[in-house]
Amino acid sequence: MHDRIHTIETIHSKNTPPSLLSLPPVVRCQIYRDAGLICDSDVDFNGRLNAGSWPPSATPSTDFQISYNLLLTCRTVYTEASCILYSTNTFFIRYNDARSLEMLRNLTADSIALLTQLTVHLNVASCEKGQVCCKAHPGKSSLCLKHDKPLGTSSPAIISEWQNTARYILARIEPFRLRMYFVCDVDGLETAKYLVEPFRSTPTLADCSIRLSEQPDPLLQDLAQEVATQAMGYQHRSSLSQTQSAFRFLDLPRELRLQILEYTDLVTPLCEVEWNPESNFYLHYYRTGCGGSFEGYLDCPVDFHRACQFRNCWQADPWHVGCFCRRYHAAFSSKCHCWSPPASLFLICKKLREDAQAVFFARNRFIIVPPRGCTSPAESTPARLGISIFLTDIIPSQALPLLRSMEIVFPPFYDDYLRPHETAYQDWLQTIEHVSGLLNLPMLTLRVYMADYILHGEPVADFRKTLTKEQGMTIVKMYARTLRPLSKLRENGLGQFFARLAWPFAHTRFGLRNPTLAREQSAYLRRLIERLVMGDDYDSTVVQTKESGNNDSQWLQEAYADPMSS
Template sequence: MMTAQNTQQNARNFLDLPSEIRHRIYITAGLVVGTVIRLMPNGDYCRYVGFRLPRESPGFTYNLLQTCKAINSEVMTLICSYNALVVVHQYVDAGLKFLRRLSPQQCSALTDLFVQLHLEAPVLGDCFDIDADPLRTLPPDAALVASWQAVAKHILSHTRPRTLSLRLFCDTGDGDTTLAVLQPLRDFPGVLRDCELQLHHQQGNTSARAIAWDTSILAKAPDPHLWDRFFRFFDLPIEIRRCILEYTDLVTPYKEVYWSASRGFRIATALIRCEHLNCDTHLHRGCRFLNCGPDYSETGYICYRRRTGYSPHCQCWAAPRALFLANKSLYQEALQVLYSCNRVIVVPSEGLRSCLRPDDTASRLDASRFITRHMWPDVLHNLRTIEFVFPAIEPASFPVSGEPYYIDFCFAIEHLKAHADISKLAIVLSITSPRSVTNGDRGSIHREITKPRTDKAIVLQTYAQLLQCLGTLRCMRRFVVHLEWAWHWRVKHPRVGSQYHNILDAEVNRTETWLEKLVMGDGYNNEAAEKIVEQPSIWLYAIWNTLEHVGWPDVPQQQLFRDI
C-alpha cells in the first residue's frame, strides 16, 4: 500500500497528487464554496458573487481558473458541486451560454441551479440586483426558448439521478410557450432531486399550477408510471385516515376558524410581519404557514400566496376545498377533523367594536345563527371548542329576558345541547363594555367593576342574565369567560407569556369567576379547568396589539382576516 511519504516522493507536480487531496487544498486555500453564484458577463468568464465570505475568495477562485486547462476543469467541477448557480434574467443569454459550455463531468456535479427566464414579466424581489428593472416586460422569444431547451437537454442528459435541484422561473402562464419550456423536464423523468416551477407572476392560475405540479412530480418520480395508479385511501383504517387528514390544511395555522353571519368562514392573520427570533411567541407559531418566504432573496422564491407554480417547500396555508369536493365520505371525515381540531370562534358581523343597542334587539346574535342556521345537527357533534365573541350590550337593553335576541339565543343553546357532545365541549365567552369598543375608553371596565355597589355593574348584569340559559350545559368539559377592553393586549400579559401584571387582573379575575360560577355552579374551579393556560384568540390579541402602532379609529379590523 502506498503511504503518504511515498505519494509525496512520487509526485512530480501538483497534479500528481490524489484528486481528494487537491480538492481539500483548493477549499482550504479559499475556493468559493457554499454560496450563490450569479452568472454575469465579465470578459470571457462569469462574475462570482459570494456573501459572508473572505474578500479574497472570489479573486483566488478566478486565479485558479486561469492556471491551466486541467485545473480549470477540476475547479469548475468543484464550483458546480459546492455552490448554487443562478441565471439572472438580466443576463439570461450569458448565463445559458455558460451552462452550455459545461462538460459532462461538470453537469453531473451540479447540485443547485436557478434559472430566471421571465419570458413575460419579471417580478420585484425575484432577483437580487439593484440595477434590475422589475417592470421590464419581455415578449416570448422563440430563440431564447430554443436556447433553454438545448441547455436543459445538455444538463439533464449528464446529470446524476437525484442529485440536481432545479428552480425555474418563466412566467409564461399555461400556453404553448410553457409546454415548450417544460418539455425537457418531461423528457428526463426521475432525474431531478428537487424541482420548483413558477409559471405565472400572479396567483390564482389553477391550470398553470396543475401543469407545474404534474411536471415537477414527473421530473422527480423514480417511476413515471407510479403516479398513474390510484391510491385507495378508504382502504386504510379510519384512525390512520384521520391522522393523515390532521396533517392537511384542515388544521389552520393557529388552529382557529372564525365565522360570522356576514362573511362566513375565515382565518385570522397577524398584521405585524414575522420578526423571526424577535417575533411574538403567541403569533410566531403560525408565521411559517402564513408567510413562507423569502427564504432565498438572492435567487427568488416560489410561494402559492404570491405566484402560480409549484414548490414542495411552500408551507403557506390554503383552504382545503378539494377535500370537501372529492366525495361524500371524504367530506364527512374532513368536517370531523375541521371542527374537532380547530377552535371555532363566532365573531359579530359588524366587527369587534360593534355594540347592541335597544333598537337592535330584534336582530339575531351571530352565535344563534351559527348554531341553528349554519351548522347541521350531526356536525354539531364534532365541535370540541367554540368561542362566542359577543357584541357590547348597552345597559339600556337590560333586562334582556324578554328581548327577541335573548329568546333566540336560549333556543340555540337548547339546540346545541340536543345535538353536541356536551361532555367533550369547551365554551369560551368574550364580553366587553360599550364605552370600551365605541371610543377606546380603556378605563371603562375599571370604573364598571370597581363601583361601590353591593351587586355587579349593570353592564355585567346584562351579560349575567344572557348567560343564565347556559346553565343547561353545566356538564360541559370547560367553560371560560374573558372580560375584554380596549388596549387589553397592547402590553404583554401573563396569559401570553410575560410576567407583567396588570393592576386590574385581580378584580377582572374575580368578575370572570363570578360569571363562570353563575353558569357552572359554585363548586366550579376555573384553574382546574385550565383557564390559567387559556390563550386569547389571535383576532382579539392582534387587534388590541395593533393599537400600539395605530390609533383606535384606524384599527383595520377586516385586514385581520383571510376568507376561506
C-alpha cells in the first residue's frame, strides 16, 4: 500500500508544471523586468515616472500598477522585486507637489537601505538651468516649475517635517551607497543651519550635493560645502585640529607663490574673462558641446579640450536633480568645477591680494562687452561706456600695469553712436588720458571691435537695410572719431593693436549680393583705422603672426559660427 502511494505522488510531481519560484533567482529577476517592473528610470515618489524627458507625465504610469502587483505576489517575489526597484531607479520628490514628504517616511528600513540616489526639492525659488525660465519668457512658463519663495523661520512646520523625515531616512541608509541631492532655497543663514542639521550625523554618503539659495552667497556656500563634505566623510577645514600648525604660504618666495596661484581660479579655463557693468566678471562658452568628436563636453578627454571639465556642470544631471552650480547658486556639488570669480583670494591680506592681482590680470584676456550682448543693436549711447567704468572704477590703479590683453567691444548701432557732445564720449577721452601713463603699453595687446548685427537661423531684422551713402559715411566717421584718440597710447609705447569693423552696407541689398566685396571693405576699414591709431607703417597681419593659437574670443567665435555646430 505504501509503495502505491509513493508511485502516485511521483507521477503527479512529474506532470505538474514548474512554478515561478522553482526557477533560478537570476531568471526570476529577468522575468520581473520583462513583465514591466520599473527599473533604470527616474521615479517621482508623488506618483510620476520619467525616463529623463521634460515635462514629466502628469498622471501615474501603468508601470506603477504592474510593479505594485508584483510586490504583492508573495514574500520571495517582494524581496527580489523590491531589490531591483529601489536599487536600479533614481528617486526624487518635490515638497510642492503634495505639500508633504510622507511618501519618504512610508518607506521601510529595508527599502531605504537599497536606495542608490535620492533627490529632495524642499523649496525651489528659481527655474533650473537649461529650462525655459518663466521669469525671462512668460509666454513659455508652462515648461517651468512654480517658484517658491525663499524658505524662512516663519515656516516651522515645513522645517520640522523635513528634519524628522531626513533623520528617518539617513538613519537607515547603507554607508557609501546613497547619492543624496538636496535643494532648499532659504532666506538666511539661520534657516539654513536648521535644514542641514540632519546631515551632520548621517552615515557616510556616496555623494552629497546641497543647495541653499538661488543666488550665490558666501556664508551659505561655505555652510553647504562644510556639511556636504562632512556627510561624504571628508574632514572640512573648519574642523581641523587647532593644534595643527598652518602652512605659511606667504613665507614662500614670491616667484613660487605666483606659480602656485596660477593653478587656482585666478587663471580661467579659457584664459579669458568677459565683463560688463551688469554681470561683472564671468565666463562665456559659445558651444553647448566641446565641438570635438564627442556627444558633449562631459565626455571630452582632458587632453583634448582642457576647459570642458570646467563648464556648465548642471548639464551632467537630468532635469529633476536640479542645478548645484556655484556660479549661479549658494551650493556645493562634487561635480561642479565651474569657474567663478575667486573673490576670497583678494580679501585675505594685502600681500596675497597683490599676488592674486598679478596672476589674474596678467594671465587672462579681459573682454569688455555691452550689457545687451555683442551683436544686439544699441538703442542709445549709455551715460558711460563699459570700458570707461572698467578702467577707472573696477581695476585698481596699481593693477593697471598688470594688464596684458584687453578687448573692447562696441555694440552695433543704427546711424551714429558716441557723439562728440555726449557725456560718454568726453568720459572716453578722459579715460584714455588717465590710463595712458598707467598701463604697461609695450606689454599690452589691445583689440577693438565695432560689432555687426548677426542673427543665426532667423531673418535679419530691419538693420541698415536702406542705408544711404551719407549715413554710411557717418558710421565710418564714428569709427575714426572714437578710435583716433587711442593714438595717445601708441605715443606712450603701445605696440600691438587690432581692430575689426563692421562694413556699414553689409545688410543692404547690394551688400548681401556681394559678400566678397563686404569682406574686402571690412578689411580696408580695418587697415585704415589701425594705421590711424598706430601710424602709416603699421601692419597688424605681421604683428599677429607672432601670436600662436586661435585669437578669436568666445563671443566672436559664436557670432560667426555655423548655427548647427553650436
